[in-house]
Amino acid sequence: xxxxxxxxxxxxxxxxxxxxxxxxxxxxxxxxxxxxxxxxxxxxxxxxxxxxxxxxxxxxxxxxxxxxxxxxxxxxxxxxxxxxxxxxxxxxxxxxxxxxxxxxxxxxxxxxxxxxxxxxxxxxxxxxxxxxxxxx
Amino acid sequence: xxxxxxxxxxxxxxxxxxxxxxxxxxxxxxxxxxxxxxxxxxxxxxxxxxxxxxxxxxxxxxxxxxxxxxxxxxxxxxxxxxxxxxxxxxxxxxxxxxxxxxxxxxxxxxxxxxxxxxxxxxxxxxxxxxxxxxxxxxxxxxxxxxxxxxxxxxxxxxxxxxxxxxxxxxxxxxxxxxxxxxxxxxxxxxxxxxxxxxxxxxxxxxxxxxxxxxxxxxxxxxxxxxxxxxxxxxxxxxxxxxxxxxxxxxxxxxxxxxxxxxxxxxxxxxxxxxxxxxxxxxxxxxxxxxxxxxxxxxxxxxxxxxxxxxxxxxxxxxxxxxxxxxxxxxxxxxxxxxxxxxxxxxxxxxxxxxxxxxxxxxxxxxxxxxxxxxxxxxxxxxxxxxxxxxxxxxxxxxxxxxxx
Numbered sequence: 001x002x003x004x005x006x007x008x009x010x011x012x013x014x015x016x017x018x019x020x021x022x023x024x025x026x027x028x029x030x031x032x033x034x035x036x037x038x039x040x041x042x043x044x045x046x047x048x049x050x051x052x053x054x055x056x057x058x059x060x061x062x063x064x065x066x067x068x069x070x071x072x073x074x075x076x077x078x079x080x081x082x083x084x085x086x087x088x089x090x091x092x093x094x095x096x097x098x099x100x101x102x103x104x105x106x107x108x109x110x111x112x113x114x115x116x117x118x119x120x121x122x123x124x125x126x127x128x129x130x131x132x133x134x135x136x
Numbered sequence: 137x138x139x140x141x142x143x144x145x146x147x148x149x150x151x152x153x154x155x156x157x158x159x160x161x162x163x164x165x166x167x168x169x170x171x172x173x174x175x176x177x178x179x180x181x182x183x184x185x186x187x188x189x190x191x192x193x194x195x196x197x198x199x200x201x202x203x204x205x206x207x208x209x210x211x212x213x214x215x216x217x218x219x220x221x222x223x224x225x226x227x228x229x230x231x232x233x234x235x236x237x238x239x240x241x242x243x244x245x246x247x248x249x250x251x252x253x254x255x256x257x258x259x260x261x262x263x264x265x266x267x268x269x270x271x272x273x274x275x276x277x278x279x280x281x282x283x284x285x286x287x288x289x290x291x292x293x294x295x296x297x298x299x300x301x302x303x304x305x306x307x308x309x310x311x312x313x314x315x316x317x318x319x320x321x322x323x324x325x326x327x328x329x330x331x332x333x334x335x336x337x338x339x340x341x342x343x344x345x346x347x348x349x350x351x352x353x354x355x356x357x358x359x360x361x362x363x364x365x366x367x368x369x370x371x372x373x374x375x376x377x378x379x380x381x382x383x384x385x386x387x388x389x390x391x392x393x394x395x396x397x398x399x400x401x402x403x404x405x406x407x408x409x410x411x412x413x414x415x416x417x418x419x420x421x422x423x424x425x426x427x428x429x430x431x432x433x434x435x436x437x438x439x440x441x442x443x444x445x446x447x448x449x450x451x452x453x454x455x456x457x458x459x460x461x462x463x464x465x466x467x468x469x470x471x472x473x474x475x476x477x478x479x480x481x482x483x484x485x486x487x488x489x490x491x492x493x494x495x496x497x498x499x500x501x502x503x504x505x506x507x508x509x510x511x512x513x514x515x516x517x518x519x520x521x522x523x524x525x526x527x528x529x530x531x532x533x534x535x536x537x538x539x540x
Binding site for chain 1: 444445447448451452481518520521522523532
């Protein structure tokens, strides 16, 4: 199976690897997937409470190269976006950007789920009602 | 040292140049049909085929007449199982096999089940070995065949074939073994092991692809098979089709070389494997060997690097060709059924790597591979949320995962 150059680039130089303080009220954490399924993504965002802009994003992923690339790309896209704009990121955008083959589409779905989970967690913490789409 | 390095010798092996040399004349100069009985072109071809038959027989302790040429081990396995099931249908309709067999056995069994044959799939012990008591208890008066592979293609575990053969003989049941990974690598003797049918393949032993053989015992008992292909009645009527003379000459030469060099080669491979194992285990924590270390092919190492997904590891060591039990590397998106049969959790199956060391690998290559694997595993663990949790003392089995 040949990987696209963008997947290889993210695999070789993953962006924003690391962890943010889970206990920080402005940090939202999303953990999706399962070890039995072969992929687990942890994605964290740090939101400015005044502007609702995502100021920082970090990830750690256990999974294939495409899963790593999908979550790395997601953190890149999240930084600087408002929380509401971040909810508009679709897995198909990731598929297109990384040129993922059909068997790897689930990696992009997982990345979208991770984004939504992190935002849901952040909103829960700040007491904002969780929007229906956040659990889609 | 040349990159990339080939360490996937259970999948296939490079052809030995000496084998190619033995094959060459039979493509052009001696192109005759081995079944042409009335001119020298046919006689020369037949002579080459009969020489190869002897070479193969000698490697496994058989007689030349007991060797049937096929297109490869998949065909040999199909012919053995279907041929026996059909020929012995009046005597019984029960076959015993094991959960870790190759697909060429398991899928043939599934086909036979659809045709009314009953199949018992023996579970394996944690080390990958067949439980002999369980095998004995599974044999009924309807059992016609036991088929257990000699050595496994993923974990390299070598079954107690001699004991299995003895049980089958005692119970009067035929014994077939898929010898693809074992023949030419470790001593195999169909007489001592009481084997009635044995499949082998050319390309796993530094010979050509597209040629294999089935050993069919002729005496004590005389095994009969129903042919699965109709035609000219070649190979004692068991396998029709014009013989692949060049391929057969190559298979014969490959067997001859394996027989002559096996003793030294076993020692050399075992020492390379040990070197790789020690290097990996001393530099990396949380590594797990899959399958028995004691009963194992000398060139095999199957190891799980916990918290690192197999395909991502393969991607990082892209100048070393190995394979993984990870779902992401399989066509079915399921992790290795062999590892699962050993009782390994899916999580560890996803992190397994199979190293297959062969005749042309060098110590330098093993050193390079070990260093590369160590550095990539460390890098990926830094990236792994599971590794982070493990280091924080989280019990991963207690975590509520969101399965998808």
